[in-house]
Amino acid sequence: MKSRRPLDAALWVALAVPAASADAIGLNEPRPLRAQLAGLAVLAAATATWRARPATAFLLAAALGLTAPALFTASYGPALVVFGLLLGKHGPRTRPALLAFAAVWAAGTVRIAVRDVDPVVEWLVLTGTLLFGAVFPWLAGRYWRQGRELAAAGWARADQLEREQRIVADRARLRERARIAQDMHDSLGHELSLIAVRAGALQVAPDLPDRHQAAASDLRAAAAEATDRLRAVIGVLRDEGDETAPLAPPGETVEQLVARAAESGLPVRYVYVSEGPESESGTGGTGGPHATGAANKATTATSACSVPAPPDAARLAHRVVQEALTNAAKYAPGAPVTVAATRTDAGTKIEVTNGPPPPGGSPGPASPGTGSGLADLRARVTAHGGTLTTGPRGDGFHVTANLPAPGTAPLVAPPLPGRTLAHARRRTALAFGAAIATGSVLVTGAFGWYAYTKTHSVLNPADYAALHVGQPQSQVAAVLPDHSVTDPPTERAPGPPPAGADCRYYRSSGQLFTSLTHYRLCFDHGRLVEKTVIPKAGAARDVNRVGPR
DSSP states (O other), rough: OOGGHHHHHHHHHHHHHHHHHHHTTSSSSOHHHHHHHHHHHHHHHHHTTTTTHHHHHHHHHHHHHHHHHSHHHHHHHTHHHHHHHHHHHOOOSSSHHHHHHHHHEEEEEHHHHHHHHHHHHHHHHOOOOOOOOIIIHHHHHHHHHHHHHHHHHHHHHHHHHHHHHHHHHHHHHHHHHHHHHHHHHHHHHHHHHHHHHHHHHHHHHTTHHHHHHHHHHHHHHHHHHHHHHHHHHHHHHHTTTTTTOOOOOOOOHHHHHHHHHTTTTOOOOEEEEEEEETTOEEOOOOOOTTOHHHHHHHHHGGGOOOOOOOOHHHHHHHHHHHHHHHHHHHHSTTEEEEEEEEEETEEEEEEEOOOOOTTTTTOSSOOOOSSSHHHHHHHHHHHHOOOOEEEEEEEEEEEEEEEEEEEOOOOOOOHHHHHHHHHHHHHHHHHHHHHHHHHHHHHHHHHHHHHHHTTSSBBHHHHHHHHTTTTHHHHTHHHHHHHOOOSSGGOOOSSSSOOTTTEEEESSSSSSSSSOOOOEEEEEEEEEEEEEEEETSOOOOOOOOOOOO
16 A cells, blocks of 8 residues: 555655646636635545545545536646446546536536526537546546456466366366267177077077086076176266267177178177168068078178268268167067168168067076166267167067257357457447437537537627716617626626616627626616626736626
8 A cells, every 4th residue: 555655645746736736827717715625635535545445536526526617627627537347447447437417517517507597508618528538537547457357367267277287188188088888888789698698599509518518508698797797897987967978989880880790699680771862772681590691691682771870970871780689689589570761851860670589598687787888889879869769579678779960950150259349349330429429419519509608798888988877777778789798707806786777798809718807787777787898817807897886
């Protein structure tokens, strides 16, 4: 706080110079010394409080202007502008500033109402002065404040982006681990399920000795147990809060996947249907433990009818069929499975249906699955804009996946910060433009009215000299201008007007914004009873009064 006191003292000196010198050089009406000292004391109080209470400091500066003939004067106008600027720069809220402006406007309006002056021009001058001398500096201060806050926020945002970049790099490593873990689960789990299928086929083979069938049963149980353990280990590595990480291309088509499952003894049939004009349709055969070669042959015959899709869609179709065949081999061993792929202009439809296991077939796993495989698959399909439905069908199970064609997924346009910033700037420019236009109209109207009233209240000095006391008012009115002065300098008059007389004031010249000699003419009972010359500011008060004393 002590380091700021010299700055406040320098501010007070800068504002005190015009306040003390304006009277001396004739820019204001002369004021008593005590009034000047009181004004300097109020400026000192304002400079001492503007940091903690900027609205109070602004009101003190405005009060000095309200005690003068106009709100903005050469003495205290600079203080009004400076404290309005500081109010916008250091005022944290908008409401106190608006209340302060409203209070100044209301006090000025009351002051105009109680004075015997022309209210129109005075009110226009008050409003224009408040707008340009207080509101505009306040807006400039707020713009200054917001610019500094935006710059600080920009640096903070840059630091945050650096931290986020490091977090993203760490998260990318974790996601790669999750991707590798998921790939291991999908690939090894599928292979272990096929091993279990082959072991189950050996277990029920009629020409195999009992001890070999028991060994095959142990092998099937070990494969199923290894699959469950693999799922548990992979579950530790996976992050449930992450998005599903994409797998690398499996390197085989859906038809090759079905053919490999058929070679392992899974009774699977593949059907491909295309509704497009350039594709064919093919139907595979049904295989079983004793018809593996036929199934392989039928499936290979339709390999030309692979699902024609982009790499992401083909990989997703492969994943759907792989998960469905793994579940069929694990939970319904020996049951016939049908894989149907249908391609349309809207996308690709994958259907995998398995029936109930045959009587006397090898039993499935003793414990039910967790369902996480289908849940992950549904999340992955949904993320690509498709749908996945699963559930019982008859005595078996059915999986249906609808994969959209490329380019059909709805795209959401990202927000454009540039357009938002341009819109904000345009709104700010319009607000400033409206304020400037309003203030210009008020100031132009006030100046026009001021110039009109001042130039139409001029009494020619020669005509004034030709007037004499006792002259009828009707004759005097012939040389008088259309208007009289509404704010005469009565404080400079050599004496008070006659009691009960109707006195009017006139200017000696049409010059504006300068101190002039004024004339006072007083009438009583239809005759001129006094004519007085009121000297301009700074001139000696020579008694030039004709009439009763």
